[in-house]
Amino acid sequence: MTLSPPLAARWEALLAGLARIADEHPDALLASSMGIEDTLLIHAVAQLPRPPAVFMLDTGRLHAETLAMVGVVRERYGIETRVMHPDPQAVRAHVAAHGEFAFYESVALRKTCCGIRKVEPLRRALAGHSAWITGQRREQSPTRVELPETQWDDLFGLRKFNPLAFWTADEVWGVARALDVPRNPLHERGYPSIGCEPCTRAVRPGEDPRAGRWWWEQRDSRECGLHAGNLRMTGTPGARPRARLSSDTTEAPTS
Numbered sequence: 001m002t003l004s005p006p007l008a009a010r011w012e013a014l015l016a017g018l019a020r021i022a023d024e025h026p027d028a029l030l031a032s033s034m035g036i037e038d039t040l041l042i043h044a045v046a047q048l049p050r051p052p053a054v055f056m057l058d059t060g061r062l063h064a065e066t067l068a069m070v071g072v073v074r075e076r077y078g079i080e081t082r083v084m085h086p087d088p089q090a091v092r093a094h095v096a097a098h099g100e101f102a103f104y105e106s107v108a109l110r111k112t113c114c115g116i117r118k119v120e121p122l123r124r125a126l127a128g129h130s131a132w133i134t135g136q137r138r139e140q141s142p143t144r145v146e147l148p149e150t151q152w153d154d155l156f157g158l159r160k161f162n163p164l165a166f167w168t169a170d171e172v173w174g175v176a177r178a179l180d181v182p183r184n185p186l187h188e189r190g191y192p193s194i195g196c197e198p199c200t201r202a203v204r205p206g207e208d209p210r211a212g213r214w215w216w217e218q219r220d221s222r223e224c225g226l227h228a229g230n231l232r233m234t235g236t237p238g239a240r241p242r243a244r245l246s247s248d249t250t251e252a253p254t255s
């Protein structure tokens with residue numbers, strides 16, 4: 001299948017933008033949850049002469065299908081995904097104190113779990129790097145409606161690129177299908193968003209794509225701490241307002 005002219009233009013701009021990021025930040029990392037946005041980005045960076053390294057956070061609570069995507073990516077692209085794990089002692093202590101399913105009890109306990117299983121390993125993964133790349137899109141959530149394509153990530157202290165920020169789900173899937181990008185089988189079972197097994201469920205057709213993530217919480221608290229800047233941008237109560245930096249831009253790094 002070939003790309004329609006609008007999708008081909010999107011794709012070419014994405015490749016050009018990623019090439020520019022790789023040139024300007026040779027140590028940039030690509031974060032992957034092994035959802036469709038991330039495998040699309042892996043497909044794209046695999047075309048570059050010097051692709052950014054890919055990593056994922058294995059929280060210890062992921063679906064087997066998501067973990068299996070590491071092998072799919074290796075086989076298809078020869079890319080070895082660096083898999084980051086949480087500190088086992090911190091996990092043991094948290095489970096001993098609060099149980100294995102404490103995240104259902106309160107937002108605070110859920111965020112503590114995300115902090116141990118996601119944020120701390122992410123901090124280790126990003127340490128010493130000048131930039132990271134995510135597959136986040138504005139359309140995905142009320143916490144992402146102001147997501148820029150380029151931003152300074154003041155939580156982790158490096159530049160963050162969201163080259164799919166303005167892509168729609170239809171565009172992502174249109175390109176992915178046309179280019180036969182590998183797909184996490186969970187997508188076909190109704191999971192538009194890939195996350196930890198106990199905190200993610202399938203959604204019904206027409207439902208908000210993020211409705212399956214932490215569905216027992218208020219819509220605007222549903223970020224895991226990896227992208228805390230998103231909450232600041234939406235003015236979530238308790239969120240620290242953030243001054244805009246002159247270097248921040250909503251200009252596409254892809255154009």
Ligand code: SF4
Pocket residue numbers: 059061103110111113114115117118195196198199224
């Ligand atoms: S998504 Fe759920 S299981 Fe995964 S780290 Fe966050 S609270 Fe824990």
